[in-house]
Amino acid sequence: MASARDIAQRPERAVSYSLSVSPTATMHSPPSSQQSFAAGGLASRIKPKQLKPFITTDIKILLLENVNQSGRDLLTKQGYQVEFLKSSLPEAELIEKIRDVHVIGIRSKTKLTEKVLREAKNLLVIGCFCIGTNQVDLTYAAKNGIAVFNSPFANSRSVAELVIAEIITLARQLGDRSNEMHRGTWNKVSAKCWEVRGKTLGIVGYGHIGSQLSVLAEAMGMSVVYYDVVTLMAIGTAKQVPTLEALLQEADFVTLHVPETPETKNMISTAQFEQMKSGSYLINASRGTVVDIPALINAMRSGKVAGAALDVYPNEPGGNGDYFNSSLNTWGDDLRALNNLILTPHIGGSTEEAQRAIGVEVAEALVRYINQGITIGSVNLPEITLRSLTLDEPDHARVIYIHRNVPGVLRKVNEILADHNVDKQISDSKGDIAYLMADVSDVKVDDIKEISDSLEALSSKILTRVLY
């Protein structure tokens, strides 16, 4: 069976395949979520047409890492073939599986490197059912016309709440007391146990999670300082400080909410622990690479750091089981031996609310992209939308042309479209990649084939799709 990307790249197959169905035969009303993308008030009166360059049952989707049922249901309802796995896959198995699919849905564990993506010959789009997209080679994906979507803030609140819980848990040594009681030991102590009221929380990275946390921390009577590479509006009475060092010197609790980038790798290491207040606490629910763990172990052994909570690690297992051992991370035993250290298995965003919302948000973005070519919310392609074609427009086609951002392309594309009536057209670029969408009317199947062939022949081409 021809894949969508095959179809897109080899128009002769696309069109002969499309001939087996009438372009209008596949029309039906899309889910209500898509209607909001139709122009304003028109949406309520005019039924948008669902565009499909293929029979939806040909679309193959692989969902890894236990993507929420809400997302699975939405994709299945579209008629796509959805394969679901609870865990991530080792690289070799991933490569085997990814060859065959048009869409892959992942969370934070699946590494979609250039090596893996090179094998993904049919892949149109990647859905990251999480916030972070550091696990995907976004540049390689864009250069090959593969869109990437994520859910930028649906689990932010869950992370912020977890951090609040950890601040109090560390201040009161609750983890240790609970562990002792589980072992039958009654150890009633108040030494070095504190209220959080009046203490200073230092937030590194004042984005969605950091700023949400700021509000919650102030409600508990904490003072908030934050450090960010961008100058950002302070919420409440929080105060931005100019350097990481200034934050580390002032904060009783330091919490990290930066993305994984080359700049944030080992952002907290020996020098930073030295700058922290004696007896302060560290929380990391961002990415495992942000903290130099052997340096943390030393800082905790010396008493400089009185407690820490880690939700993320440089190496994390692909699924649940007895995998958090020293063969995964060499310092594992040293870490586990420390007191007042909370270790959680990357559960910051793992709540029913967050996962349900992420499932819907990312699945809807995938459906919009597959069926209509809309890239709103994409993290690696220009964000493009056009008001939907409607059921009143039988001989319309939507042309999508992803191309290298070089001079002269628009002139050539418009020459190709010149013999047809272009109802509306939009184009935008992001770095080296540009995305063009045009709705053309009065086109028959032969016209569509001709347009598609001509676009395919342009040297700037990355990917052509024609939806109708």
Ligand SMILES: NC(=O)C1=CN([C@@H]2O[C@H](COP(=O)(O)OP(=O)(O)OC[C@H]3O[C@@H](n4cnc5c(N)ncnc54)[C@H](O)[C@@H]3O)[C@@H](O)[C@H]2O)C=CC1
């Ligand atoms: N533990 C978990 O389950 C979860 C972890 N995360 C992690 O948390 C990270 C942050 O999430 P959001 O707040 O949604 O991201 P965001 O993008 O809204 O905020 C990140 C902030 O960090 C700042 N920043 C970037 N580089 C910096 C640097 N070198 N120094 C100082 N500030 C810097 C940015 O300017 C931005 O304000 C995500 O990238 C993800 O890796 C996100 C969700 C769940």
Ligand SMILES: O=C(O)C(=O)COP(=O)(O)O
């Ligand atoms: O949203 C994120 O970036 C997270 O770190 C959460 O990842 P997860 O969906 O739990 O694999």
